[in-house]
Amino acid sequence: MKNLGILLVIVSFLISCDSGNNKRVLSGANGRINNLLIVMKNSEWQGEIGDELRKFIAEPVLGLPQPEAQFEVSQVPLESFGSMFKASRSILNIGIADKNSFTIATDVYASPQKIITITGENKEELIKEIQKNSSVIVSEFKKSDLRAIRKKILKEYWKPSTIETFKKQGFTLKIPKNYSKVEDNGNFVWYRYHLFGGNSMELISYTVPITSDDDENGNNIVAIRDTMGKKYIPGELEGSYMTTEEAYTPHIFEVKLDGKKAFETRGKWEIKGVFMAGPFLSYTVVDKPNNRLVVVEGFTYAPSINKRDYMFELEAILKTLKIN
Template sequence: MKKILSIISITFLLISCVGNDKMILRESIGKINKVMVVAKISDWTGDVGKEIRNNFGELQVGLPQSEAILSVSQVAPNGFSSMMKSSRNILIISEGATENFSVKKNVYARPQTIVYVQGKDDAGIIKILQDRKTELRRIFLDADIEFTQNIFKKEKLDETQFKTLQNLGLSLIIPDKFRKVDDTGEFLWLRNHLTSGIAKSGSNNILVYSVPLVDKTTVADSIVAVRNKFGKKYIPGSKEGMYMITEKAYTPFTFDATIDGKKAYETRGKWEVKDDFMAGPFLNYTVLDEKNNRLVIFEGFTYAPAVSKRAFLFELEAIAKSMKIQ
């Protein structure tokens, strides 16, 4: 009888452990926009590694300095230790009898994203990496967007204090390090003064406003003109006649996007102050809100001379992609 009770107790304990595995996962570690690649040294130093570095190392458009979309590091399978398994973003490369591309969440830690790529040989692995190039990058970037938003949710601003967001019927997850510069009811400008390192004289900025939707077919072509109009009206320079414009010597890049389930355009480029030396990168999301016959515009721009700016723009992207429109 005691033996039976012992077996029942052990079985119940095992079931409890399995049923609560999510509760005992450790907290993941790793920098934003960084992926750990688990691959053999021969793969990493060969064509497979070259393909991965070319994909993730593609330069982010719109930045004044050369910065990769994603940073990577490598570890061999026999060095994929318990500590390494805590990494938040992992790409595992392997050879096998069948080809495979799969994604798993929270395997060894939480939050965590692991992408498994398996091919019959190097050529098969490289083909998968090439065919899923954009998807592969997006998987890790979207995971980091969600991770960043969850951090911001813990200490976010009370958006009901901003007239513009209320009037436009918008909600955003904005960390409380941002402070109001202007809030007219039609135009919102928030700023985060950077306080550490060499960038402490700089700032991260958020602009939110709306314009009527006139012609869906011309929206993408009008983005620069609209931002220049609002820059002239609301973003002054240090002297009269100075104001923010789109840098004339650099053509912005515009891509299709989706915000709150709505068609949008993502534009990355450089801003400058007319007749002054201030400049930096900007990220603009122009959202087609057909229900309300308007364009909702979120723009983030950074001023941080002499430092890398990818991380600052990524924070602004995470905030923009938290937008909800009534």
């Protein structure tokens, strides 16, 4: 009987996902982005299975000044998984059952919602399933949250046709209407969202020609960034400007954006000569047909407070990039 509960949950998930054309009206999912509800036995959460989950669920987000886990986690046993918890945005079901399995379901009890269920025949098999699927687990929940936050913040956005740099350079980005223009000169665009207490979220974008293999292979990302920062992003004091923090080597990964080869860069910025700093996230897209790099970047200034969710929102915006 101990396996019956989780098996019934799995069956109900699969039935919900394959219920034919009879569409149900779902309530709105609750919970903030980057929050994860884990449904599993307390004893398993506190033991080796929980330890295996925490290895990647609680992994720090790259590029932030202070360590912040990529998910805020709540855990409940299956018997406490009532209607309030069922409306959570992101749910991870873990347990021992009659077979090893890994399933993903969407909009089961609420919308938008992502539910992942993992079972193993015993503790050892369950841990193997978790290890095998760890990257998929993170990716699925992150993609779901990105879609949810994009839907929320992009209900109103500046028409790209009204932004001179986008018109001239032939690419677009959906910038929410609550961001205000700082600069738009046809070659460089900069928008800002004012947070409380002088804090802010910033979006910038520009293009540079490809002049070498190093440009195309992502080896000059920091040098290009520092050149543009000196040219376009001044500090409060005369002669000060934005640069990449020298004491922190950025993390660079090859990715795809708008179907093209791109480089994701996560690091820290600082203002040369001024005590100001924070995290940045940029995407450098290799636009071969036009022999150029298209760069979109988000950074935030929010000292003494957590910045993970701000950077996540900027990521959602940056990934709307479209190159004509």
